[in-house]
Amino acid sequence: MDTLAQHDNDSLPGDFAIWIFIFAELLVFGVFFLAYAFSRANNVELFNESQMQLDRIAGAANTLVLITSSYFVVRAVAAIRTGNSTRCVHWLLAAIAMGGVFLVIKLFEFGDKFSAGISLSTNTFFMFYLSLTFFHFMHVILGMVILAAVLFKARSGGYSAQEHTGVETGASYWHMVDLVWLILFPLVYVIH
Amino acid sequence: MQYSSQAVAKPYFIAAIGLFVGQILFGLILGAQYVIGDFLFPEIPFNVARMVHTNLLIVWLLFGFMGAAYYLVPEEAERELYSPKLAIALFWIFLVAGALTIVGYLAVPYATLAAVTGNDLLPTMGREFLEQPTITKIGIVVVALAFLFNIGMTIISGRKTVVNIVLLTGLTGLAVLFLFAFYNPVNLVLDKMFWWWVVHLWVEGVWELIMAAILAFVLIRLTGVDREVIEKWLYVIIAMALITGIIGTGHHYYWIGTPEYWQWWGSIFSALEPIPFFMMTVFAFNVVNRRRKEHPNKAATLWALGCAVMAFLGAGVWGFLHTLAPVNFYTHGSQITAAHGHMAFYGAYVLVVITMISYAWPHLQHNAPAANGRAQLLEMWSFWLMTISMVFITLFLTGAGILQVYLQRVSDTPLPFMVVQDKIALFYWMRLYAGLAFFIGLCLYVYSFFAKGKESLASS
Amino acid sequence: MNTTPFIRPCTVIWLLLIALTGVTYLVGQAGVSGMAIVGFVLITTLFKSQMVVDHFMGLKHVRPFWRALLFAYLLLVCGMIGVAYYISL
Amino acid sequence: MSETFTKSMARNIYLGGSVFFILLFLALSFDTLGALPKRDNRHNITPQVALGKKVWEENNCLGCHTLLGEGAYFAPELGNVYTRFGGSKEAIMGFIASRPVDGIPGRRSMPQFNLSNEELEAVAEFLKYTSEINTANWPPNIQG
Numbered sequence: 013m014d015t016l017a018q019h020d021n022d023s024l025p026g027d028f029a030i031w032i033f034i035f036a037e038l039l040v041f042g043v044f045f046l047a048y049a050f051s052r053a054n055n056v057e058l059f060n061e062s063q064m065q066l067d068r069i070a071g072a073a074n075t076l077v078l079i080t081s082s083y084f085v086v087r088a089v090a091a092i093r094t095g096n097s098t099r100c101v102h103w104l105l106a107a108i109a110m111g112g113v114f115l116v117i118k119l120f121e122f123g124d125k126f127s128a129g130i131s132l133s134t135n136t137f138f139m140f141y142l143s144l145t146f147f148h149f150m151h152v153i154l155g156m157v158i159l160a161a162v163l164f165k166a167r168s169g170g171y172s173a174q175e176h177t178g179v180e181t182g183a184s185y186w187h188m189v190d191l192v193w194l195i196l197f198p199l200v201y202v203i204h
Numbered sequence: 205m206q207y208s209s210q211a212v213a214k215p216y217f218i219a220a221i222g223l224f225v226g227q228i229l230f231g232l233i234l235g236a237q238y239v240i241g242d243f244l245f246p247e248i249p250f251n252v253a254r255m256v257h258t259n260l261l262i263v264w265l266l267f268g269f270m271g272a273a274y275y276l277v278p279e280e281a282e283r284e285l286y287s288p289k290l291a292i293a294l295f296w297i298f299l300v301a302g303a304l305t306i307v308g309y310l311a312v313p314y315a316t317l318a319a320v321t322g323n324d325l326l327p328t329m330g331r332e333f334l335e336q337p338t339i340t341k342i343g344i345v346v347v348a349l350a351f352l353f354n355i356g357m358t359i360i361s362g363r364k365t366v367v368n369i370v371l372l373t374g375l376t377g378l379a380v381l382f383l384f385a386f387y388n389p390v391n392l393v394l395d396k397m398f399w400w401w402v403v404h405l406w407v408e409g410v411w412e413l414i415m416a417a418i419l420a421f422v423l424i425r426l427t428g429v430d431r432e433v434i435e436k437w438l439y440v441i442i443a444m445a446l447i448t449g450i451i452g453t454g455h456h457y458y459w460i461g462t463p464e465y466w467q468w469w470g471s472i473f474s475a476l477e478p479i480p481f482f483m484m485t486v487f488a489f490n491v492v493n494r495r496r497k498e499h500p501n502k503a504a505t506l507w508a509l510g511c512a513v514m515a516f517l518g519a520g521v522w523g524f525l526h527t528l529a530p531v532n533f534y535t536h537g538s539q540i541t542a543a544h545g546h547m548a549f550y551g552a553y554v555l556v557v558i559t560m561i562s563y564a565w566p567h568l569q570h571n572a573p574a575a576n577g578r579a580q581l582l583e584m585w586s587f588w589l590m591t592i593s594m595v596f597i598t599l600f601l602t603g604a605g606i607l608q609v610y611l612q613r614v615s616d617t618p619l620p621f622m623v624v625q626d627k628i629a630l631f632y633w634m635r636l637y638a639g640l641a642f643f644i645g646l647c648l649y650v651y652s653f654f655a656k657g658k659e660s661l662a663s664s
Numbered sequence: 665m666n667t668t669p670f671i672r673p674c675t676v677i678w679l680l681l682i683a684l685t686g687v688t689y690l691v692g693q694a695g696v697s698g699m700a701i702v703g704f705v706l707i708t709t710l711f712k713s714q715m716v717v718d719h720f721m722g723l724k725h726v727r728p729f730w731r732a733l734l735f736a737y738l739l740l741v742c743g744m745i746g747v748a749y750y751i752s753l
Numbered sequence: 754m755s756e757t758f759t760k761s762m763a764r765n766i767y768l769g770g771s772v773f774f775i776l777l778f779l780a781l782s783f784d785t786l787g788a789l790p791k792r793d794n795r796h797n798i799t800p801q802v803a804l805g806k807k808v809w810e811e812n813n814c815l816g817c818h819t820l821l822g823e824g825a826y827f828a829p830e831l832g833n834v835y836t837r838f839g840g841s842k843e844a845i846m847g848f849i850a851s852r853p854v855d856g857i858p859g860r861r862s863m864p865q866f867n868l869s870n871e872e873l874e875a876v877a878e879f880l881k882y883t884s885e886i887n888t889a890n891w892p893p894n895i896q897g
């Protein structure tokens with residue numbers, strides 16, 4: 013009998029409190045995305061020109077990194093559902109490491125832009141680019157902190173096959189961070 | 205009243221209501237000066253009356269918050285107050301300092317007051333809401349720290365409930381952020397930027413924690429709903445308040461010389477600021493509907509629900525009306541701002557203090573859970589009279605604001621400020637009448653404390 | 665216990681997401697523009713995000729309301745972005 | 754299975770969310786401090802402007818007027834008064850100095866502050882400095 017696939021549960025995975033937070037965050041990002049899109053409609057040339065200066069390879073690489081990291085978290089949740097704390101910890105570690113890779117790539121990108129004299133006040137496009145990516149950057153850090161907290165608890169055997177709400181809570185937040193980037197990348201880096 | 209030291213709240217509440225009456229009297233003077241320009245001129249010029257009006261508001265709300273803390277902290281911590289004597293001493297210090305400051309405003313020209321109190325040494329005066337002489341500001345800090353010490357010691361050594369912890373965080377934030385009142389650089393932009401760290405981060409930040417904690421306490425007592433449920437939502441609501449409110453500071457950084465990206469950050473986050481207020485309203489009604497007991501103090505329940513609704517309307521809806529940068533470009537510093545300010549302060553902070561007083565007073569004065577039926581009836585009448593008057597004050601100011609914005613800033617032939625003021629005088633007259641009605645409501649409220657009734661609702 | 669039935673679809677989704685990201689990147693590299701391209705990228709994005717919601721977040725297995733809510737959110741955001749690009753043409 | 758919604762998680766959201774947004778706010782404020790020199794006209798802050806700001810504060814001008822839209826709404830905006838008065842400091846000084854002591858019957862009137870000539874000049878200079886701050890084109894027009 014496969015109890016895992018069905019997750020026999022009507023309610024959201026993890027603690028409901030994190031979902032309130034997730035919905036609030038999605039709302040902020042959603043409004044931010046639309047603000048970008050409609051500002052662009054008033055400044056098409058400026059946006060298209062400035063967008064050319066972005067490092068699309070770094071953006072795409074980071075998308076792959078986050079997707080993979082998300083996938084690792086899925087594996088961590090699957091592991092703890094079978095009560096395998098050790099495996100859960102390993103997958104969480106891998107997911108956090110991927111988060112670290114994301115940060116490093118992003119820092120190189122930021123460094124590149126700052127050394128080119130680009131700041132929040134350069135123009136509307138870069139205002140949005142830096143605001144959105146920095147805001148997201150901070151979310152990656154927060155997500156890593158949450159995953160690390162989950163990891164430490166898992167390592168000390170704080171979760172079991174029956175009780176692992178904490179893992180699902182952290183996982184849900186991390187997937188949200190991934191989800192937002194999935195929209196951010198094509199919006200800011202690709203389409204014009 | 206479970207702990208005898210809770211009684212120290214009583215003088216605080218009396219002072220709060222007394223100063224509230226003074227605030228409204230000066231509000232009436234201001235309202236009259238808007239339409240009769242030379243009213244009481246030059247004895248009480250507008251700027252002096254306004255300073256008294258706003259400073260009294262802040263001081264009486266602080267009295268209210270402190271009284272509320274002294275009342276609820278021992279009950280939550282399940283122990284006597286650390287030092288009731290300190291609380292009484294602070295009361296007199298704060299009252300005398302406040303009274304002297306107000307007398308100073310009224311008795312001598314402001315420049316003289318500045319000279320006498322040594323504003324040259326550390327200039328902090330002459331900025332909106334922070335007009336107090338530097339020495340008064342230092343006094344406020346000392347009182348606030350001693351107060352926090354007293355409350356903190358009580359909380360730390362007692363039962364640590366969420367209500368207490370949130371209240372303590374809010375009060376600490378209040379004291380810490382006030383320190384920015386001492387930073388007054390010559391650079392006007394920096395001055396304004398950090399001035400908002402006091403003003404915005406107070407009223408749209410840490411004060412909301414205080415408000416939510418007080419409301420949560422009263423709702424727990426009035427409804428008997430499980431503490432766990434209320435505390436859980438208390439956390440979620442204040443989390444939302446801070447998440448939206450901190451970056452929401454940006455809605456003050458549109459036109460004061462700060463970079464233009466604040467127009468986006470400020471608009472996006474402050475547009476979400478109504479959410480916590482909306483949650484609070486829904487939550488308050490939910491809790492009251494699911495009440496597990498019939499508390500005899502019906503008036504307190506009315507104030508609590510009214511507080512949630514009016515805070516949502518005043519701070520949430522009226523705030524949202526002019527918070528988006530493209531709208532604010534036209535409405536900034538107009539009567540729209542005044543409309544929002546009046547209803548938001550009334551809804552969120554005046555009503556929360558009165559809610560607390562309404563809940564605590566029967567315990568403090570009569571050692572009973574509720575006042576007599578007639579007194580409660582009068583209280584409820586005063587609620588409706590004041591609240592409806594405030595709604596009309598807000599509506600009239602909004603009308604004045606819309607006309608002002610159009611005539612002065614939007615139309616093809618913009619008119620000078622004073623010409624526009626003459627054209628919208630009708631709205632100011634109506635606002636003055638609504639203000640008079642508010643004052644009648646307030647008199648009724650004060651009277652309700654003295655109303656005698658034969659049968660008490662508590663015994664019926 | 666066997667976790668394969670849970671993991672295998674997620675692994676497939678993971679590979680699919682990687683492939684689709686590659687496609688999005690190539691579209692960007694090609695430097696092509698126009699409403700059809702924008703529409704294609706946005707629909708891909710919508711699909712990718714919904715995959716994350718359904719399988720990674722696991723909302724496929726809970727009350728349909730939540731999944732619908734997130735789908736509505738994604739549809740609204742991607743749709744409005746599309747509208748913004750459409751009016752700028 | 755019923756929904757999990759714990760108080761401790763709610764508290765974590767409150768604490769974590771607050772810290773997160775305080776840090777973000779500090780980061781943005783830090784960037785603002787770096788961007789201000791290009792906007793806030795600080796190179797024109799002279800001792801005279803400093804005196805003017807002090808006179809402005811010690812007479813509670815903000816109790817009636819707005820400055821860059823902040824203050825009371827009883828009297829005109831003064832952030833752009835220098836421009837509105839045709840770029841003339843003398844006009845500003847003359848206006849302040851000529852206010853009648855007993856006001857104007859039935860109308861709003863600015864009090865007579867009895868400022869010295871030095872103070873008048875300083876206030877005018879302060880208002881000139883203020884009018885040159887980059888306020889993102891606010892107010893919408895000359896009427897303030």
